[in-house]
Amino acid sequence: MRVFGEIRHEQVKIGGESGKAYSFLRSTDLFLAAAIMGILALIVINKAGGLIYNRTFGDGLNQLGTNDYLVLAGTFHGVHAITTRLSPVKPQQQVGADGIPGRPDPPSGLEVLETENFRLQCFNTLTGTKFLLFTDTLQTNVDIAMRKVYDLYADYVTKNPFYQLENPIRCDTFDRKLNSYIRETNNAR
DSSP: OEEEOOOOOEEEEESTTTOEEEEEOOHHHHHHHHHSOSEEEEEEEOTTSOEEEEEEOOTTOOOOOHHHHHHHHHHHHHHHHHHHHOOSSOOOOOBOTTSOBOOOOOOOOOOEEEOSSOEEEEEEOTTSOEEEEEEOTTOOOHHHHHHHHHHHHIIIIITOTTOOTTSOOOOHHHHHHHHHHHHHHHHTO
């Protein structure tokens, strides 16, 4: 399910009799979108809705307090749970190669939230852990970036013998590799 936030635009009537209206973004909105660079932040939420990791990558962004991040994680978890039930389309029964019906894919819930200033993309793992990646609205290949972040998590967090699932992530190697990847991605723009 994709949800789009309100984007301010202006309508101009062109062509007298036809009365067609064309929408376009104001130049100030384009300037705001271009001023923000790439990947802005990452939040990881456990299956119970608790915040287990947060990192901001952009300089000059509004800094949230710890309590704000906790509220954001809990609120997103609740909204995601509600949106999994709101899907108007019935899940399709998939048939395997052997002709035996398989289980339908679980409902996905909220996947993308796009506003005039940023885009939030959610990746929900099979274990219920949610990765929220905040990017600017012009960022391309967000799915690839999300996959790379998840691969780093799988390699450096879940394979860490001292890490217990569902607990806050405290892994220096993961932090270093993640920062290196995000810096590389943001500088490539």
